[in-house]
Amino acid sequence: MDNQDIAFILNEIGEMLEIQGEHPFRSRAYHRAAYAIQGLAEDINDIYKENNLEKIPGVGKGIAERIVELLKTGKLAYYEELQEHVPPGLLQLIGIQSVGPKKAKLFYDKLGIADVEELLKAADEHRLKDLPGMGPKAEENVRAGVLEFQHLRERILLSEAYPLAENIIRQLDEFDFILRVSAAGSLRRMKETIGDIDILAASNEFSKTMDVFCNLSEVSRVLAKGETKSSVITQIGLKVDVRVVSPEQFGAALQYFTGSKEHNIHLREIAKKKGLKVNEYGVFEVKTEKRMGGAAEEEVYNLLGMQWVYPVLRENKGEIEAATLNNLPNIVNLSDIKGDLHVHSNWSDGLNRIKDVARAAKERGYEYVAISDHAEKLKIAGGLTVDDYRRQWEEIEVANKEIGGVTILRGTEVNIDNEGNVDFEDDFLREFDVVTASIHGGFSQNKEQLTRRILRAIYNKHVNVIGHPTGRILGKRPPYLLDLKAIFKAAAETGTFLELNSFPDRLDLKDDYLKEAKDVGVKFVINTDAHSIGQLRYIFYGLATAQRGWLEAGDVINTYSLEEMMKMLGKE
Ligand SMILES: [Zn+2]
Ligand SMILES: [Zn+2]
Structure with missing residues (x-):
């Protein structure tokens, strides 16, 4: 365990x-x-x-x-x-918005409803509305909640799928007769959510490979076991497909099964113009049917006259054109990251002491970490008052002397209120090393209101960063309505950084928006928003999203040294 x-x-x-x-x-x-x-x-x-x-x-x-x-x-x-x-299905019911534990119990006690499908059926047949405390409106809300839940559950977070895939790959890799093994599909492209996990293996012993896979301890049920492909359901309910190919086909198959579909369609068009055919078995000359290559993925791309393309970029969003010109971005890497500017401590709703956060940051090899606890208007998260921050700064000073080798910065996560004001006066804000401003409530305002709020925060010259800019929570809450073009323009103009929040269910800004914002001159900070030191590792998922958004180290302020970064924040 x-x-x-x-x-x-x-x-x-x-x-x-x-x-x-x-x-x-x-x-x-x-x-x-x-x-x-x-x-x-x-x-x-x-x-x-x-x-x-x-x-x-x-x-x-x-x-x-x-x-x-x-x-x-x-x-x-x-x-x-x-x-x-x-019953286990009943636990799923409380995951539905508009159902909570009380209603779940009511539906179970009165109608024997014990899973999501039964609940939808009961709502469709209008059997819920006459229950105590319900009514037609409440019934409709439950129905909408179930549909949304089912839609969201079709995909799972990358952070749930990735460790499982890694684990399976590690185990398969230990068998001598499995020569190569890799993730494929949307997991290899590091998409924020994943349908199924796809794994590709190279071996000369197909059935032995299928045997060891279907017998892994993670497998709870084998859905299908074939000669070259098997599908299983794992203990935690995820579907995993493994395909096995011969070693000389591995590169072509990996390219093919990594996708995306759009990327592959575009590649095949290019192949056609060159008199070539690309499929999962290799690259072939159409006229002679001669096999030109396909053992390595690089061969496939090179034969088509382009650079090998990072899997994270394979979405047909300009990467093929760039690779043809030998002009792919030099995407930011984990080793470029020098610090984290958004970490909570036990002063607000975080778990760990400042010292522990600093030591954990140092262990990751960071140069700096900003303790950015919630400000007073966010009462449920234990928001800090002016006096609290002043006492916190004393603790930061002591910790800085004691630990060394990593600089703890005075950060704060202030709230952007319904009018676009933040918690504190300018004179106080100036005393922080880095001020992040975020929206934590009033999500139901209209697009103009929400945009105006963020723009006001951007134009506040003491606000350095806008935290989790679109407010989405994957699987729970859609992004709020914003005029992003106006926000990107204002951020670029004022030198306000936009956060890429690495929390696995946020990943906000998302990949497409990063690219769009970058193109108009916005700079970013990749933070974790960790509420415990274990969550500092989430930077991995933020990085993947940054790569998918074509960001390079120069676009991200926490790849710069402390001194350079402080200059960029306007603090010298
Ligand atoms: Zn926040
Ligand atoms: Zn936060």
């Missing part, structure tokens, strides 16, 4: 307690502990061995005992007992 497994189970316990109508205090305790464990940088097995479970924030004696049972036996009697009273 690892951190994610434990967190998953604790979360489900919290949800089952909610459904059972237990005191909210009890379910919240489980959610808090799950959240804390999810964000841990250390392996929970090690924490247990050192006898430190109760030092994890939110983990008291009772929950610690449950964790011990799970770690020791891989099972938890209490969890199994709850599961007997709460």
